[in-house]
Amino acid sequence: MKSKGPYLALHLRMEKDVWVRTGCLPGLSSEFDEII
DSSP states (O other), X not given: OOSSSHHHHHHHHHHHHHXXXXXXXXXXXXXXXXXX
């Protein structure tokens, strides 16, 4: 795999989104997860 390029940027962005969802929305239903 390449360590630089669009893949890395996309990967980091996805990691951030997952962290925000799990860190800020604990205990909410999957319905709210779909909205976010």
